[in-house]
Amino acid sequence: MLTGDVVTYTEGSGGQSTVSIEPAPRTGSRPVFETRSGPDGYQVIPSDAAPYLASGVVDPELFDVKELVKEGLDDASRDNMPVLVSYGGDVPADVISRSADALPASDRTVMLPTVNAAAVKVKRAETTTFWRALTAGTRAGTNTLGSGVTKLRLDRKVKASLDKSVPQIGAPEAWKAGLDGQGVTVAVLDTGIDVQHPDLAGRIADSRNFTSDPDARDGFGHGTHVASIIAGSGAASGGKYRGVAPGVRLLNGKVLDSSGSGQVSQLMAGMEWAAHAGARVVNMSLGGGPSDAHDPLSEMVDKLTAETGALFVAAAGNSGGIAAVETPAAADSALAVGAVDKSDRLAAFSARGPRLGDAMVKPEIVAPGVDIVAARAAGTNLGPVVGEKYTQASGTSMATPHVAGAAALLAQKHPDWRSGTLKASLTTSAKDVG
Structure with missing residues (x-):
């Protein structure tokens, strides 16, 4: 000890x-x-x-x-x-x-x-x-x-926790209104991104590696899958697996290594980088265990939100238990995301609220997170493979980028909105699924 x-x-x-x-x-x-x-x-x-x-x-x-x-x-x-x-x-x-x-x-x-x-x-x-x-x-x-x-x-360690799912959250209606996230920067803090994937070509504005891996490439598959739910063009599928906000610029922050895990300090460094690099929205499809928000990650979220106005969108967790929302989603200012299936039923694995300690309402929103098909990083085998370029996965990790993409569409429409307004708009306009 x-x-x-x-x-x-x-x-x-x-x-x-x-x-x-x-x-x-x-x-x-x-x-x-x-x-x-x-x-x-x-x-x-x-x-x-x-x-x-x-x-x-x-x-x-x-x-x-x-x-x-x-x-x-x-x-x-x-x-x-x-x-x-x-x-x-x-x-x-x-x-x-x-x-x-x-x-x-x-x-x-x-x-x-x-x-x-x-x-x-x-x-x-x-x-x-x-x-x-x-x-x-x-x-x-x-x-x-x-x-x-x-x-x-x-x-301590943190771990990585589109076809029908994108229409399920109403993205095509936003596209018809001319919104695709253009001009908005979204950071993906995850296992890295396969920047050579056709669906993500030209979308990566910058990459940074915070792990002991040699570079920011995705050797696990999780980060690429998440990134394409947000910003994938669907180029390798004739547009079938298009992301929610295909016009955004992505920041690729590799905070989890090729095993899908990393240290809290690596994620914190990535959060600082993303917020100070101009990300309006930061996607964190990962977690470090249930929390009452008195932990380093939650404290970092709240300080960076107040300082920069960035919206941190984080996975609630996959334990399926009551009062099981994980850090950093447990932070006051984070938008914690649970998962539903294609019929809008809460997924059995999705962590429930309320927050530990003070019983604050968490998660605040849910999104599709069951059997989501999105980009597959080259050489990886996350989930059932769907052809050479795609794979299928489930989790609040998959639900989170749907919400991050929706936040990017709102940020494009309202360039002056900061975190609190974006969060309030998303939660108050969401469909009540019980």
């Missing part, structure tokens, strides 16, 4: 879990370890770390051994622990950069100036050194750690 304590976690049959603990060396008394188990986690908390968790300075997920194993953050899977380090609101970006670089036993990977934070990877064999540097000379229970750090969070 981040304190240097070694915990061996075993999940037995029937959900019964056991742990054995090898404490890291301390100066002074030996800590007592408290275990807290539940359906969603198994926390092992050293007594000398407990006050930092209680004050909110340290994220309890850093001590949830069940979640760490699930995220592939156990010792056998990787040699570092990804952590988000936050600083006070008045700290300049260059000071944060120097401070993060100076943290021992770690390497800075991403700067996140919008939320005064940096992502670092703590070397597994030296976690004790990192922890001591941040807690030495501090009083447990206060609101700051050493080096001006105000919060430590787990840099």
